[in-house]
Amino acid sequence: MLFATQDIAKAVDQIYRYPLQQTAADALNRQLRIRVTDPQLTDFVVSLWQQDRLCRVEEEIKSQGPQIICSLGLSVK
Secondary structure, three states: OOOOOHHHHHHHHHHOOOOOHHHHHHHEEEHHHOOOOOHHHHHHHHHHHHOOEOOOOOOOOOOOEOOOOEEEEEEEO
8 A cells, every 4th residue: 555645645636626737647648558556656646746747736817707618507717
């Protein structure tokens, strides 16, 4: 079992909150295709997070009014 560290927890939290950068998604797919071990994958994810290359972290933009998201409703951001 993996030893959970603060860095791992922060990287996972970022993955849940923000979209992956395309380069990170591609790199992670390559790692999964070559079947790296869980500890290697964890180290890789933490490395991407430490280098700010894991997710597109964008601060929330203030509301700019309603935005049409589909023909059935509106979304206010």
